[in-house]
Amino acid sequence: MAEQNRAENGRPKKKVLVVGAGAAGMSCAHHLSQHPDKFDVTLIDAVDYCGGQAFSIPIDKDTHGASWLNQGVQGGSHIFHHSMTMFARQGHHADPVKLQVSFGKDDTFWTNVFPTQLLARHAKEVRRFQTMLTIVRWFEIFFAILPIKLLFKLFFFSEEFANTIALPMIALFLGTGNATPEVPSIILERLVTSPTYGMWYPGDKLSVASNLPPMVVFPNFGVFYEDWRQDLLKRGVDVRLSTELTQVVKRDKTGVVVKLIKRTPTPDSHNPVSAWVTDSGSDQSAKEEKETFDELVLCVLADSANRILGPTASFREKKVLGSAKFSDDITVTHTDADYMRRHYENFYNPEQAVSALSGVDQTTRLEMAKKSFKPMYYIKQYPSDRSKLEMCFDCTNYQSQFPPEVPFDDHVFQTIFLNKKRDSHLWSIDEIDEGKIIRKDWWHQLCHSFTHYIFVIPWVWLLQGHKHTRFAAAWTLINAHEVAVMSGIAAAVDLGAQYPEDLERDKFALLSFRLYYLLTYGRWYRKKAAKEGPGKDWASGLYGSVYQGPGSVNEERTMWREEREKKASW
Numbered sequence: 001m002a003e004q005n006r007a008e009n010g011r012p013k014k015k016v017l018v019v020g021a022g023a024a025g026m027s028c029a030h031h032l033s034q035h036p037d038k039f040d041v042t043l044i045d046a047v048d049y050c051g052g053q054a055f056s057i058p059i060d061k062d063t064h065g066a067s068w069l070n071q072g073v074q075g076g077s078h079i080f081h082h083s084m085t086m087f088a089r090q091g092h093h094a095d096p097v098k099l100q101v102s103f104g105k106d107d108t109f110w111t112n113v114f115p116t117q118l119l120a121r122h123a124k125e126v127r128r129f130q131t132m133l134t135i136v137r138w139f140e141i142f143f144a145i146l147p148i149k150l151l152f153k154l155f156f157f158s159e160e161f162a163n164t165i166a167l168p169m170i171a172l173f174l175g176t177g178n179a180t181p182e183v184p185s186i187i188l189e190r191l192v193t194s195p196t197y198g199m200w201y202p203g204d205k206l207s208v209a210s211n212l213p214p215m216v217v218f219p220n221f222g223v224f225y226e227d228w229r230q231d232l233l234k235r236g237v238d239v240r241l242s243t244e245l246t247q248v249v250k251r252d253k254t255g256v257v258v259k260l261i262k263r264t265p266t267p268d269s270h271n272p273v274s275a276w277v278t279d280s281g282s283d284q285s286a287k288e289e290k291e292t293f294d295e296l297v298l299c300v301l302a303d304s305a306n307r308i309l310g311p312t313a314s315f316r317e318k319k320v321l322g323s324a325k326f327s328d329d330i331t332v333t334h335t336d337a338d339y340m341r342r343h344y345e346n347f348y349n350p351e352q353a354v355s356a357l358s359g360v361d362q363t364t365r366l367e368m369a370k371k372s373f374k375p376m377y378y379i380k381q382y383p384s385d386r387s388k389l390e391m392c393f394d395c396t397n398y399q400s401q402f403p404p405e406v407p408f409d410d411h412v413f414q415t416i417f418l419n420k421k422r423d424s425h426l427w428s429i430d431e432i433d434e435g436k437i438i439r440k441d442w443w444h445q446l447c448h449s450f451t452h453y454i455f456v457i458p459w460v461w462l463l464q465g466h467k468h469t470r471f472a473a474a475w476t477l478i479n480a481h482e483v484a485v486m487s488g489i490a491a492a493v494d495l496g497a498q499y500p501e502d503l504e505r506d507k508f509a510l511l512s513f514r515l516y517y518l519l520t521y522g523r524w525y526r527k528k529a530a531k532e533g534p535g536k537d538w539a540s541g542l543y544g545s546v547y548q549g550p551g552s553v554n555e556e557r558t559m560w561r562e563e564r565e566k567k568a569s570w
Helices: 023-032 081-089 117-121 123-138 148-154 159-174 177-182 185-193 221-234 302-312 315-322 337-343 363-372 420-426 457-462 481-495 501-505 507-521 558-568
Strands: 014-019 039-044 055-058 068-071 075-077 095-098 101-103 214-217 238-240 243-252 255-262 289-293 295-298 326-334 377-382 385-394 413-417 437-446 469-471
Touching (some): 023 221, 023 481, 081 481, 081 507, 101 159, 123 185, 159 177, 177 385, 243 302, 302 469, 326 420
Parallel strands (some): 101 377
Antiparallel strands (some): 243 255
């Protein structure tokens, strides 16, 4: 036994506890497991599945055309090189999709697919919007952290333009919801002006955004994360689900002492919050067991990390972790097509379309929209307060396991109601037919307020490694699956694991990791891999930002075709 716990150089292996089996925790455990001679890895999560917010649910294939639906996390960008490489490692891939949006309703409706009355009404402000972004780009250092609600006041934009045209553009990219007015101006500016990160690049002086952003939709997360879990087990990782860290007892030069409890799994694996977190009563009779580890990686939300550390948290940890803001949102997965018709624009309507903007003919766009307008992402403003939003996905149009043509009444939707504590009085959740609700899920979501980029992000590097503890999660930068995966790799690398050679040869992946590692650990990662080998050709497009590795394909709805071919071969 003693021999098993010692590395090849005779030194003891580091016992590492990774808390949280979402994207960050799985990524950290995976890369530590590449060095079985150096690390003895334990991965725990309070729920009974891996994936965190990224999971899938079963649906009726005969009705909806697909047997599963990704919940929580659905897709991302071609710049997600690390995420898609992780898909490939487990035999999965992402599919491409050209994003279509539907923002607003009736006279406040606009889309990136065709020009509408709203855009024509605000033609002057649309042109001035592009001018404003150019100025912000030139003087980015001065505007970077300024909340966008103040930016629009500074440039004298109307309330209708700011709330119905500009805010939805940002809420879409980050899922910032009702915290969008507080988002730093640099995020809005980069979304339009950056040729790599910009979803709406290049901006359009006539209609704000007229491109169809090339995005990717993710594979079946239930299967992918289970495959990843099985792979970790084969690599010797001790994966303990339904296991909760209740308290960090001690962190000093001798290591980390924690208390763990065993949770009672629920049928759907989504164990409720335990009595150790709130007064819920769940598993209140569970017995705490002490365990000792050399290193601790907290792949959980900032406020959860703050609570877990308890009395062992330093003043600096309390200030940084305590400065992250969250809201409680609920996603209702349903098939209520009538609700969608009442609250959103789902189809091309010639009465809302305009044939010209500022004298420039738009006939080509209109003709395309007549044939192929299929919105995937929706935003509704509440009439009583247009700065507050409701978000929605048409999952049938968006996710690639569905057939290309499904009757609208058989579509599956996800409507997201935001910020329960402050804005629930605005919600129209009771209008959704209870008989058509598939599932309800509550989320504790990060608010990308400008304060997050003043009091949290710049100081995370000062916490890393302190008292044998590291922090890995999307909140360390921006709420995206890619950031979570990178954060897990960064924690592993900081502990002594190797950054993957194929990703090191992918110049955009390497650059992204280097910048993230510099920001969150205060160190510059130095290249170690040979120049030739797998990964060298994965980076394509401008600055190598477009991923062309094994974790993506070129044809839309490949997942649907693969499942159809698999069924035909039975």
